[in-house]
Amino acid sequence: MARKKFVCGNWKMHKTVGEALALVAELEASLKEAAGRVQVAVAPPFTALKPVADAIGHGGSVELAAQDVHFEKQGAFTGEVSATMLADVCCTHCIVGHSERRQLFGETDESVNKKAKALLAAGVLPIVCVGETLAEREAGQTLAVVGRQVRGGLAGLSPDQIGRLTLAYEPVWAIGTGKTATSAQAQEVHAAIRALLRELAGGVADEVRIQYGGSVKPENAAELMSQPDVDGALVGGASLKADDFSKIVKGAIR
Numbered sequence: 001m002a003r004k005k006f007v008c009g010n011w012k013m014h015k016t017v018g019e020a021l022a023l024v025a026e027l028e029a030s031l032k033e034a035a036g037r038v039q040v041a042v043a044p045p046f047t048a049l050k051p052v053a054d055a056i057g058h059g060g061s062v063e064l065a066a067q068d069v070h071f072e073k074q075g076a077f078t079g080e081v082s083a084t085m086l087a088d089v090c091c092t093h094c095i096v097g098h099s100e101r102r103q104l105f106g107e108t109d110e111s112v113n114k115k116a117k118a119l120l121a122a123g124v125l126p127i128v129c130v131g132e133t134l135a136e137r138e139a140g141q142t143l144a145v146v147g148r149q150v151r152g153g154l155a156g157l158s159p160d161q162i163g164r165l166t167l168a169y170e171p172v173w174a175i176g177t178g179k180t181a182t183s184a185q186a187q188e189v190h191a192a193i194r195a196l197l198r199e200l201a202g203g204v205a206d207e208v209r210i211q212y213g214g215s216v217k218p219e220n221a222a223e224l225m226s227q228p229d230v231d232g233a234l235v236g237g238a239s240l241k242a243d244d245f246s247k248i249v250k251g252a253i254r
């Protein structure tokens with residue numbers, strides 16, 4: 001069975017509550033025709049999660065994702081938010097292991113793994129990000145790096161658990177740089193990730209969506225998502241404008 005494409009907008013540290021509400025209202029209006037054909041989520045900053053959840057309601061055309069989580073259930077962890085708290089504000093998904101978290105905030109494969117487990121236990125579906133730096137790509141290490149991140153991030157998960165998550169391949173050199181991987185470069189890595197998932201989880205691998213992220217724009221989205229193992233997109237900058245994001249979502253419909 002064909003995998004339904006899944007496009008998620010990662011708003012990063014952008015949008016006040018008022019701005020977030022204005023953007024989702026525009027998105028909901030322009031995505032009506034795509035509803036049901038493409039799975040769509042947005043990941044606002046923590047402060048806007050609850051207002052956006054209230055605005056989109058259950059079962060609408062747009063789902064809600066968080067950008068990060070702490071792996072403990074509760075406790076003295078100033079500044080952190082638990083998976084239960086995300087479920088409480090109706091997040092269906094949560095991004096983990098984003099390269100900005102890895103590079104700027106000390107995220108490791110081990111913490112990604114703990115976060116994925118905490119999310120699954122709370123009924124929130126992880127979007128696990130992996131991707132190589134430019135130096136790693138130039139040194140021919142892309143598949144080794146991505147393979148290590150997938151194995152580390154998914155360690156100890158059952159095939160059933162792996163079947164519930166989404167992977168996002170985001171080459172670090174393509175994030176926010178305007179440099180997109182070619183569709184062939186993306187497909188090569190996505191196919192390698194799928195092969196690894198098959199090793200880890202058997203036939204479930206064919207159900208797991210693998211998103212591409214890194215300078216996805218209306219101009220390149222359809223071509224990237226036409227690749228057999230590119231099952232959607234994780235979109236940064238272009239997800240901040242309703243018009244661009246809607247065009248990207250529509251690019252997922254064949």
Ligand code: 13P
Pocket residue numbers: 010098170174175176177178213214215216234235236237238
């Ligand atoms: P850009 O689309 O701005 O390159 O960001 C990609 C990204 O990091 C999505 O998580």
